[in-house]
Amino acid sequence: MHRIRFRTLLVFFCLCASLLCSCSPHRFPNSTSETKAKDPIKDFFYYAARLPQNINTYGEKVVLIDPNVHTWGAYDASGKIVQAGLTSAGADWCFDMGRPCKTKAGVFRVYSLGSPECKSTIFPIPEGGAPMPYCMFFNRGQALHGVHEGEVVEGNVSHGCVRLHIPDAYWLRYNFVDIGTKVIVRPY
Numbered sequence: 545m546h547r548i549r550f551r552t553l554l555v556f557f558c559l560c561a562s563l564l565c566s567c568s569p570h571r572f573p574n575s576t577s578e579t580k581a582k583d584p585i586k587d588f589f590y591y592a593a594r595l596p597q598n599i600n601t602y603g604e605k606v607v608l609i610d611p612n613v614h615t616w617g618a619y620d621a622s623g624k625i626v627q628a629g630l631t632s633a634g635a636d637w638c639f640d641m642g643r644p645c646k647t648k649a650g651v652f653r654v655y656s657l658g659s660p661e662c663k664s665t666i667f668p669i670p671e672g673g674a675p676m677p678y679c680m681f682f683n684r685g686q687a688l689h690g691v692h693e694g695e696v697v698e699g700n701v702s703h704g705c706v707r708l709h710i711p712d713a714y715w716l717r718y719n720f721v722d723i724g725t726k727v728i729v730r731p732y
Contacts, residue, residue, distance in 0.1 A: 591615045591628035598623045605720060607688065609633060609706050609729045611647060614698045616688075616708065618720050627720070629712040632696050633729070634686075634704040640669050645704045648683055649731040653724050656681040657717060662689065667703055676705070678713035682727040689713055700732070 594613040599606065601623045608617045611633035618627040634647040658679035665672040666685065676689035688706045690713030701707075706729075708716070 587630075588628055591630060592617065592625050595625060595628060597625055601726070604726055605722075606726045606728060607716065607721065609647070609688075609727065611700050611730065611732050614700070616706065616712070618716065627712075627715060629709060630696050630698065632698075632702055632707040633700045633732075634702050635700050638703055641703070645702070646700070646732060647686060647702070647704050647706060647729055649729045650683075652682040652727045652729070654680050654682050654688075654721050654727060655723065656687075657721065657723065658687075658689075660714075677710055678717035680713075680717060680721050680725075683729075688716060688721070688727070 594615040595608060595610060595617040599608065599619055601619050601621060603621050605621055606619045608619060609631060610616075611631075614631055614633075616629055616631040617625050620626050634645045636644060636646065638645040656679075658676065658681075660677045662676045662679035663672065664674040664676055667674045675692070676687060677691075679687040679689040681687040686704045686706070688708060690710035691707045692710070696707045696709050
C-alpha cells in the first residue's frame, strides 16, 4: 500500500513540476529559430517576410514589434524595412507578479538608451539585477534589450520587455535607435 501511495505521489509531483515549468515565463523552450544558422542575411529575409515590407512611417525611423509573429522590424524614414529579427514580448501571465505582463500595445518613443551593462532594477523580484544589455526604454519600465542565448524564443515569455538577440540589440542601439525613435507595438 505504501509503495502505491509513493508511486502515486511521485507521478503527481512530476506532473505538477512539469505543468509549472511549462507555464512559467522563465522557461525558455527550444525553438527551431534558435538553432538556425547565424547567417544575418538569411535571418533578415526569414524574419522580414513575417512583416510588411513597407509601412507609412511619416518620414521618420520606426521599430515595429509584432508579438503575434515574434518579430521586430526596423523601418527607415521612407518606410522600407532595413533589418528584422526574432523577438519575445511579454507573457500572458507572470506568476511571480500575480498578474498579466503583456507588452503594452501602442505607439511610443524611446526615452532612454543604455549600455552593455544595463540591468533591471525590478527583476528578478525583489532586488533586480537581470542583465538587459543595450536597453532602449520606450514605455515606463518596458524596453527593447538583449538577452542571453536561449532567452529569445518564438513565444511571449518576458515580464513586458521586448527581448532581442544581443547582436540585434547592439545593432538597434548603435546603428538605428536614438532618443525619440518611434516604437510601435502591435496588439496581441
